[in-house]
Amino acid sequence: MRDSQKMAVIGGVAAAVVGLTGAGVWAFVGNDDEGGDTKGSVAADGKAPREVKTGPLSASEVRSGAKEFLGAWKSGDLKKAADRTDDSEAAAKALADFRSKGHAASVDATPQAAKGEDVPFALTARISYGKQKAVLNYGSSLHVVRDKSSGEPVVEWKPSVLHPQLKKGQSIRTDKAGTPPVRAVDRNGSPLSKDEHPTLGDVIDDLGRRYGDKTEGSAGLQTRIVDAKGKTQGPVLKQLSRPKPGELKTTIDAKAQSAAEDAVKGKAKASVVAVKPSTGEILAVANSPATGFNSALRGSLAPGSTMKIVTSAMLLDKGLASPGRAHPCPKYASYGGWKFQNLDKFDIKGGTFSQSFARSCNTAFITQAKKLKDDDLTKEARDVFGIGLNWKTGTGTFDGSVPVQSDAQMASSLIGQGGVRMNPLTMASVSATVKDGSFKQPYIVSPSLDKRTLAKAPRTMKPQVNKDLKGLMRTTATSGTAAGALRGLSGDVGGKTGSAEVDNQKKPNAWFTAYRNDAAAAAVVPASGHGGDNAGPIVRKVLEAAG
The missing domain is CATH 3.30.2320 (hypothetical protein PF0899 fold)
Structure with a gap:
């Protein structure tokens, strides 16, 4: 060219x-x-x-931008509706989720008078979930902007267009409202309401979360706002159907439960548990105050002299003690650099092991430390009494701990100090093991409900050891430190007191555990003093009701 x-x-x-x-x-x-x-x-x-138009939108453009978006949404053409926004990808996903996960079968959106570039609108969503139908009405608003590429009026996409309460990362979902609620009943079918038994409140709530879907109840249907993980955020938008509680049978005995609640009432931070030795079923759980931390099941405290039950079983098994045999109980005994003493520095001259157990002589156990291996008590607690195994009770529990220790700490563990940690549940189980002769893992809901496997102790207490240990606990209940609390209680009775020292605490934690017929119980009253005086009456009252 x-x-x-x-x-x-x-x-x-x-x-x-x-x-x-x-x-x-x-x-x-x-x-x-x-x-x-x-x-x-x-x-x-x-x-x-x-x-390509630029500049402010005219009133007619605002109306047309809103009308085209809402019209496409109403007609069910979600792609077209999304294309009439400034973020078609995000809008398409949100609108599709509202239809599929929110179960909005159809919507009717009616624009109202614009306010500048903002257009409020009324929306009616017809929710359909299975056989359940509902109408969700609410108002929202959209903002019209000029598209940078085409210059056309489009809706500025943000979650609040879909619903005014929606935020980034949230969506609307219609489905079952969690697990069905439960109506807990005791072993005989009597209702266990949180109003009547407030100390069981956290347990009942936990049982509902764990077993609600295993009952014949229904959760009900809800339309609600959820986050990316499906967790409900904010109020329920629509209740399609009400939840129906399913009956959940527990092992609790309502009579024993009421007695336990009355027994701890007014005693600061007191807690008690009762179990059935022949089965391991938990009969009662109570704490004071009734609400708050459940120390009865989840506490972790040194058990003091109640631990001497486990230590005695070990000594009897090893031939280091025998009920009627002479056994040292001096005022003082040293081991690992520590000097131990008895309460009020008493001693028993020429006494037997049975007398030492009944009077809760600390030095009778400390003197045997030199004959033991560091892990002997740990093995006895775990292998015979099930302490520290993974208990599957049906609710959250702390299952005790008897760590391997050495020197003075090992000696301390023999009398329930050092690193030994228990709670009323585990100590009630210790007494129950003595009464039955073998460990039966405690539980509050039958394992048949969820096919869970209960913990089993590797070995059973030797018959002679069991006989001797029952005799020791019986003597303690009739003429030893537990006699004041248990005297006159009929049936096959045995008990043990405990007082656990705590640093910077004026009075020790009072412990008491006992059995009567086919019931065993344990209680602790922190910072109160002697176990027989403070925790003993609690256990007696529960055993009177349960045993």
């Missing part, structure tokens, strides 16, 4: 641009056949160039 022809073409284009500046800005789409640098070119299809 000659230079004069080139100039004519270029000049013509230039003239066209100049001639159109008054009508707005135009975009040119195409290519330069000659490879030149052209900032504007003719349209690819050879048609007239397309105008």
